[in-house]
Amino acid sequence: MEEQPRLMHPHGVGLAGHPGLTHRPPDVTAGSDGDSRKQDIGDILQQIMTITDQSLDEAQARKHALNCHRMKPALFNVLCEIKEKTVLSIRGAQDEEPPDPQLMRLDNMLLAEGVSGPEKGGGASAVAAAAAAAVGGTGNDNSVEHSDYRAKLTQIRQIYHTELEKYEQACNEFTTHVMNLLREQSRTRPISPKEIERMVSIIHRKFSSIQMQLKQSTCEAVMILRSRFLDARRKRRNFNKQATEILNEYFYSHLSNPYPSEEAKEELAKKCSITVSQVSNWFGNKRIRYKKNIGKFQEEANMYAARTAVNAASASAQGSQANSPSTPNSAGSAASFNMSHSGDLFMSVQSLNGDSYPAPQVGANIQSQVDTLRHVISQAGGYTDALAATQLYSPQGINPGQGQSRTNSE
């Protein structure tokens, strides 16, 4: 896999590769003496030094001549050596590249997020993810959202891989290009293999920094995606009709004490296929919104009260064992409570019922019927009298019509 381009072997470089040409002119060494050799070298150096002063054609010809000179390899090696020493002493220490911790962090995150991991089959991955979510997640509502999330994630991953590949390709192309250039130049100036290696590593570093930027922005995109999809507040879904009905039923049939116990919450959650905390949220919202503006909920309250009353009636008619005698009694006392304590019926009814949930079925049943009957009674006694219902809930006498007269002393 690693395509370490080591095109610069000591032997493969430049002119050393043309041994045939080097010993072509035997006539130069005619009077082979020490003097003539020195003069020969001096001549060559002179030519090299002045090669830039000449016209292009002239230089080209001279270059060729020099390249073919028998002393060329030796000279080249010497020059390379000198250069090696100077260059390496300058920036040799910098060669070590420490593993960037940030890059590792990004890599880890991308891997954890499934972006940079092994690519599952392209477009089918979203479908597969959806199926997996549908199988794994019990909530059938969640799976839709989840698959949407996965689809977006797949999109990001595809973009990421495309870009990454593009960068890699560009990097390779550029590296090849630079290497060709250097190889070309190595015909006229001393370029050592190490130098090329260094250049390549510099290029790779640059490109990897670009890749890191890509990774970073991908991470950001994933984070944004997460916050958009996993923060339920942003993309919330209304509960389905059945769930809200169940919740409302419970709420209005426990209007005097609309605080479901932990078990009741769990049961409601199961029935509505939502979480317990969602049930808590719902009741919190419902309580406060009901209290804030009871007039608006009157119709709803009556409706659910009536419905629950019918249900209770039919239920008690069917299984009238020990339950039925107690029902009218408690209803009566509840009404009297309403009169005596002008408000705060939560506590009173709760105390009447025994404050706890000793026997969930019977207790809940009685409680429910008490509330329902009271509603029906209040409705029958004076339908126009919304205040009766108002005082049912509000301990501190809220004016439904007046709106915001909030006294915030502190």
Added chain:
DNA sequence: ATAAATGATTGCTT
């Protein structure tokens, strides 16, 4: 396009 409804969050209180 705008208002109302609604589920969730946050900060505070008890």
Added chain:
DNA sequence: AAGCAATCATTTAT
């Protein structure tokens, strides 16, 4: 911890 009140951000209705 649980609930309240205010608020946010979205969905639904007008």
